[in-house]
Amino acid sequence: MSNTDFVLAVEDLTVSFDGFKAVDNLTMYIDKNELRVLVGPNGAGKTTVLDLICGKTKSTGGSIKFNNTELTKLSEHEIVRSGVGRKFQNPSIYENLTVYQNLEVSYPKGRGVFGSLTFKRTQEVEDQVRRVAADIMLTEFLDMESALLSHGQKQWLEIGMLLMQEPELLMLDEPVAGMSAKERDQTADLLNRICQNRSVIVIEHDMEFVKKIAHKVTVLHQGKILAEGPMEKVQADEKVIEVYLGH
Amino acid sequence: MTLWEKMCASDLLGGKQGVIGLAVLAAVIFLVLPLGVDIFRLNLIGKYLTYAFVAVGLVLLWGHGGILSLGQGIFFGLGGYAMAMFLKLEASDPITTKIQSTPGIPDFMDWNQLTALPWFWEPFKSLPFTIFAVLTIPALFAYIIGYAMFKRRVGGVYFSIITQAVALILSILIVGQQGYTGGVNGMTDLRTMLGWDIRTDSAKYILYYANGLLLFGAIFLSKYVMSSKFGMLLLAMRDKEERVRFSGYDVSNFKIFIFCLAAMMSAVGGAMFTLQVGFMSPSFVGIVPSIEMVIFCAVGGRASLIGAVYGTLLVNYGKTVFSETYPELWLFLMGGLFIAVVMFFPNGIAGIWDKYATKYGWFKDKAVTAKKPEVSTTGVETHAVLTETLSAEAAAATESTDVAASVKKTTRKKAAISSPNIRGAEA
Ligand SMILES: Nc1ncnc2c1ncn2[C@@H]1O[C@H](COP(=O)(O)OP(=O)(O)O)[C@@H](O)[C@H]1O
Ligand SMILES: [Mg+2]
Numbered sequence: 050m051s052n053t054d055f056v057l058a059v060e061d062l063t064v065s066f067d068g069f070k071a072v073d074n075l076t077m078y079i080d081k082n083e084l085r086v087l088v089g090p091n092g093a094g095k096t097t098v099l100d101l102i103c104g105k106t107k108s109t110g111g112s113i114k115f116n117n118t119e120l121t122k123l124s125e126h127e128i129v130r131s132g133v134g135r136k137f138q139n140p141s142i143y144e145n146l147t148v149y150q151n152l153e154v155s156y157p158k159g160r161g162v163f164g165s166l167t168f169k170r171t172q173e174v175e176d177q178v179r180r181v182a183a184d185i186m187l188t189e190f191l192d193m194e195s196a197l198l199s200h201g202q203k204q205w206l207e208i209g210m211l212l213m214q215e216p217e218l219l220m221l222d223e224p225v226a227g228m229s230a231k232e233r234d235q236t237a238d239l240l241n242r243i244c245q246n247r248s249v250i251v252i253e254h255d256m257e258f259v260k261k262i263a264h265k266v267t268v269l270h271q272g273k274i275l276a277e278g279p280m281e282k283v284q285a286d287e288k289v290i291e292v293y294l295g296h
Numbered sequence: 297m298t299l300w301e302k303m304c305a306s307d308l309l310g311g312k313q314g315v316i317g318l319a320v321l322a323a324v325i326f327l328v329l330p331l332g333v334d335i336f337r338l339n340l341i342g343k344y345l346t347y348a349f350v351a352v353g354l355v356l357l358w359g360h361g362g363i364l365s366l367g368q369g370i371f372f373g374l375g376g377y378a379m380a381m382f383l384k385l386e387a388s389d390p391i392t393t394k395i396q397s398t399p400g401i402p403d404f405m406d407w408n409q410l411t412a413l414p415w416f417w418e419p420f421k422s423l424p425f426t427i428f429a430v431l432t433i434p435a436l437f438a439y440i441i442g443y444a445m446f447k448r449r450v451g452g453v454y455f456s457i458i459t460q461a462v463a464l465i466l467s468i469l470i471v472g473q474q475g476y477t478g479g480v481n482g483m484t485d486l487r488t489m490l491g492w493d494i495r496t497d498s499a500k501y502i503l504y505y506a507n508g509l510l511l512f513g514a515i516f517l518s519k520y521v522m523s524s525k526f527g528m529l530l531l532a533m534r535d536k537e538e539r540v541r542f543s544g545y546d547v548s549n550f551k552i553f554i555f556c557l558a559a560m561m562s563a564v565g566g567a568m569f570t571l572q573v574g575f576m577s578p579s580f581v582g583i584v585p586s587i588e589m590v591i592f593c594a595v596g597g598r599a600s601l602i603g604a605v606y607g608t609l610l611v612n613y614g615k616t617v618f619s620e621t622y623p624e625l626w627l628f629l630m631g632g633l634f635i636a637v638v639m640f641f642p643n644g645i646a647g648i649w650d651k652y653a654t655k656y657g658w659f660k661d662k663a664v665t666a667k668k669p670e671v672s673t674t675g676v677e678t679h680a681v682l683t684e685t686l687s688a689e690a691a692a693a694t695e696s697t698d699v700a701a702s703v704k705k706t707t708r709k710k711a712a713i714s715s716p717n718i719r720g721a722e723a
Contacts, residue, residue: 103542129544141539143532154528155543162553168525207539214544 052117056081056218056248057102062111064101071097073272074111079218084244086259087252089269090292095252096138098269099220103135104128115218130160134216138223138252140203144196148187148206151195152178155210177213184243185209186235201232205239212243219243220250225258237261256284268292308516308523313653317602318515325508335497342504342572344612345511347372349565351593351604352514353558358590359598360522361554362534363451367459368562368589370466371434373581375563377470377477378433380576381417382426383486383494384478402483408475417476423490430567431560438559442552449548451537460583467582482577486570494571507568514561515601521557522601530554591634596644603646610645 057079064072072094079085087095100106102113104125113120120128129135143151156177159168182188185205190198195206204224211219224240225233233255240249240262253259259266259280266283268275276286283289300315309315329341350368358364390400398411405413419425441462445455470477478484486494493499521527533540533547541547570576579585588611596607611633619626641647 105538105542124546125541126544126546129542135542137538137542141536143535143539145531145535146528150528154525154532157544159525160544161546162526162549165526165529165550166521166524210539210543 053078053114055079056116058114059102060112062098062101062108062113064097064106064109070272072101075272075274077267077274079248079250081248082244082246084240084249084251084262084264086263086266087250087269088254088259088266089275093269094272095269096222099135099222099250099252102220103133129214130157132217133220134211134214134218135220136207136211136222136224138226140200140207142195142203142206142210146195147192148182148195148198149178149191151206152181152209152213155213157214181209181212184212185239201228204228205236208239216247218248218250222252223254224251225253225255233258308519310519321602321605322512325511326505330501330504335500338504339500339572340616341609342500342507343569344609345507345605346565346569346572347589347592347612348511348605348608349514349568350562350589351596351608352511352518352601353561354590354593355598355601355604356518356521356530357554357558358593359600360527360530360534361551363551363555364456364590365459365555365558366456366583366590367463367586368558369581369586370459370463371438371559371562372566372569372585372589373466373470373576373578374434374437375430375566376570376576376580377483377566378420378426378429379567379570380483380486381420382423383489383570384483385417385421386489387485387487402478403485404478404481405475410475414476430563434563435556435560438556439552442555446548446551460586463581463583463586467578470578470581480578482575482579484575486574489571495574500572503568503572507572510564510568511605514564518601526550588630591630594634594637594644597646599643600646603644603649606645
């Protein structure tokens with residue numbers, strides 16, 4: 050458990066739900082500016098890994114170090130504040146607020162009760178909202194109630210809400226689920242742009258999409274790592290082929 | 297810019313429509329009612345308006361925060377009792393009470409064989425302390441309940457039920473501790489405040505106006521909270537609590553704060569009740585009054601501050617009229633009213649008003665953005681709990697459990713169908 054140069058060092062991570070090990074002795078390291086994709090069949094434990102990192106689920110054993118800080122002992126909001134952002138599998142936005150308000154409310158100032166009561170919309174906030182809106186291709190929709198966005202646009206909005214916080218580590222759970230082919234391409238571009246100065250973990254099923262974005266791929270199966278490495282290498286791995294075709 | 301334009305442009309007041317709504321309410325409370333009815337009725341309206349403090353707090357807590365407390369009577373009662381203790385002590389000077397076996401203590405203590413003033417009554421000899429107590433003790437109590445529940449992530453239906461249980465326990469405690477609290481009769485025969493007779497007509501007028509001003513204070517404070525980032529976060533939390541938590545906010549602190557604020561407002565209402573009505577009793581603390589207050593808010597429109605005030609006035613007017621003619625029917629009527637509101641007008645009076653104002657283009661307002669809160673599905677759930685409680689009560693009254701259960705079922709179904717995407721009203 051020594052210090053490392055990795056942004057994220059997951060070591061011997063285990064969680065068991067009533068004896069069922071959803072994540073089993075997992076070790077994984079994420080580099081600075083790396084875009085890692087987690088793949089694996091349904092129920093492999095991918096979402097659970099993100100839950101463990103962001104504190105939604107408490108681990109049974111092992112350690113998660115983010116910039117050499119142990120995350121397993123922090124509460125959810127402390128983990129976020131230390132620089133970890135997480136997008137949920139189902140788009141999770143505030144439907145009754147406008148796109149602008151969704152982004153503004155995610156701005157990382159005025160996070161306490163009294164801070165939020167005295168929070169002022171400064172030029173800085175305004176600029177940040179517009180910059181992110183441009184990134185996620187929603188500039189024209191800023192004043193629209195976000196419930197009216199398309200499914201794909203909702204996914205982008207949630208990514209935008211995370212970008213407002215400028216996280217060092219961004220974790221996206223199936224960000225292109227329910228998107229059209231064109232939207233998938235746009236999302237691939239978006240991810241390639243936003244991983245310039247941060248590390249990103251993406252969970253994805255669509256192999257075509259994975260090829261476009263992944264620096265490295267980790268294949269999970271029954272809570273364990275089956276294979277890890279560049280896309281071509283993993284795709285040629287016999288164990289991986291067996292899991293994917295054998296099921 | 298003229299003052300009018302400035303007011304209309306202000307986000308705080310909610311644009312032109314918001315300013316007009318406030319102006320009309322002010323005219324009704326400060327001019328129309330005092331000029332239109334005699335002092336007996338005005339005093340009655342003043343009493344209703346003390347419940348409006350609770351309803352306004354519920355707009356913040358429930359309408360915007362999605363947290364349904366079925367125990368706001370706790371805080372109304374604590375505020376009311378704090379004020380009553382002060383007034384009771386003033387009414388119990390040794391000369392007036394010289395026929396008692398222990399002169400100088402409240403009459404009910406004497407009847408209960410107490411021979412000295414209990415220690416926790418001592419500070420209520422001071423008016424500044426009493427005012428301080430009205431503002432802080434209920435809020436502190438709310439903090440303790442809120443901390444214990446929200447930090448453990450107890451929410452939704454469980455929160456509602458626990459607040460209800462606390463209201464019940466408190467009212468039982470007050471009734472049981474007769475020597476300290478006056479028991480089931482409450483604290484009666486309150487007369488003066490620092491020598492000023494609160495029972496005269498002129499005092500009643502003054503208290504009515506003071507109450508109105510304080511109510512406007514509560515409304516403005518709520519408007520400020522709603523227009524701040526805090527207000528936006530409340531709506532966000534109601535919709536997607538996890539998203540807020542995983543955006544770096546400690547959600548429980550926000551819930552605790554809004555619960556305390558709503559409690560504090562209720563307490564001010566309670567204290568004004570005691571002053572205007574001249575007594576305080578446990579019948580304003582328990583489950584029934586707490587639920588009634590939720591109904592006032594629902595009828596007015598739980599997302600609308602001004603709607604909550606009208607809702608309170610209207611339901612209480614109905615209660616006065618009906619309970620005079622058909623007292624035994626009132627509970628059923630109120631239950632029916634609540635079910636009707638849930639099924640057909642989830643945004644209450646304010647929602648209906650909003651719909652027609654928009655339809656006919658009254659008070660067209662460019663400044664109003666898409667900020668209006670929507671009735672969320674969590675709201676539907678909470679409606680269902682309430683309906684359940686109400687029909688359970690009706691069932692207890694008639695012992696026809698199956699009828700109540702079927703009403704409950706259909707209501708829940710209908711509520712689920714009719715609620716999504718109905719735009720809220722903030723008028
Ligand atoms: N909180 C929980 N309690 C019990 N079982 C869980 C919990 N969370 C996940 N699981 C189980 O863990 C396994 C992995 O789930 P998940 O991480 O969601 O898989 P996926 O790789 O499809 O995202 C599944 O079998 C799921 O049922
Ligand atoms: Mg998953």
